[in-house]
């Protein structure tokens with residue numbers, strides 16, 4: 001009997017080992033969003049939706065980039081609320097905490113620590129060329145702080161700590177991931193192979209959802225105008241109202257709903273949103289709306305968005321009421337993340353010549 005139990009344990013241990021081996025072989029994916037505003041349809045279609053679809057095939061790390069949010073002035077109470085709300089929304093959008101490591105950036109101090117080291121390996125000229133820095137400095141002319149400028153070095157640290165293979169981002173963040181690769185190459189060039197060189201991972205559909213009232217600008221969560229963006233927690237009637245007002249063009253023919261990013265940016269954006277929410281191709285959408293005007297089309301897009309966001313809004317609202325669950329989630333996530341982050345930071349500190357703590 002005893003022997004039988006022992007054999008059973010050996011079989012179980014072997015099975016666990018092979019699962020671990022499979023896990024070890026999984027490619028690593030990592031990304032973050034700063035809680036600088038309420039998450040939008042752009043955050044969902046351009047980022048989180050794609051993340052949720054990768055959990056089975058990748059070892060995934062997703063975090064709330066709260067330290068990054070400090071680069072623009074935040075109201076402390078709002079920042080706290082939004083950080084936890086974002087965690088609830090990650091889960092509601094389908095990021096299963098059992099399959100993904102979800103955590104708050106400031107709970108893993110290695111991000112700030114490696115961020116400093118990597119600032120010393122990022123050139124002033126490189127940081128000056130970053131489009132996001134130029135955009136944000138123009139928008140926050142009275143607060144062009146050092147953090148805003150050095151932001152990409154902290155982002156490089158966020159990424160390189162976990163040695164990911166892929167970093168899924170919208171196309172506005174591609175430049176930062178490319179700079180991360182340059183920083184990693186530079187560091188490895190001096191100290192040997194410390195960092196894995198990550199690839200940006202840009203979704204084909206939904207890579208850039210534009211503002212409904214200004215299709216030349218990205219739908220952004222910290223843009224305070226409001227009517228051109230759809231937030232994940234928006235009520236159905238507000239979503240429908242915003243789509244009704246969405247900017248199109250003066251085309252009136254039977255084929256006014258057609259994909260032409262350059263000449264019909266408003267319509268192209270609505271088609272992109274509709275395609276992302278329904279899984280239909282642009283050709284199928286053009287066929288569906290042949291002979292229809294923009295009124296019908298905008299109502300259909302609005303309804304598709306309402307139905308896409310309904311379960312997310314309801315689940316996020318339910319989770320927000322369970323503070324204990326959310327706190328537990330970020331504690332476990334931070335513990336898992338710290339384990340990997342500490343290993344990388346220790347290696348970096350040693351390489352650059354910092355004396356290890358006794």
Ligand code: ATP
Pocket residue numbers: 032033034036037041042043045046047168169170171172173206207208209210218219220221222223
């Ligand atoms: P902010 O307005 O505070 O700068 P944001 O709304 O631009 O923020 P980020 O935190 O910069 O959002 O983006 C988080 C992730 O979501 C990034 O990978 C970004 O590329 C993606 N993303 C954000 N907005 C959109 C959008 N409108 N379309 C597609 N992807 C988006």
Ligand code: LTN
Pocket residue numbers: 030031032033034065068154155158159167168169173176
């Ligand atoms: N800079 C990103 C948010 C961000 C991020 C990251 C994304 C911070 N750290 C690491 C991917 C990987 C943004 O503004 N969207």
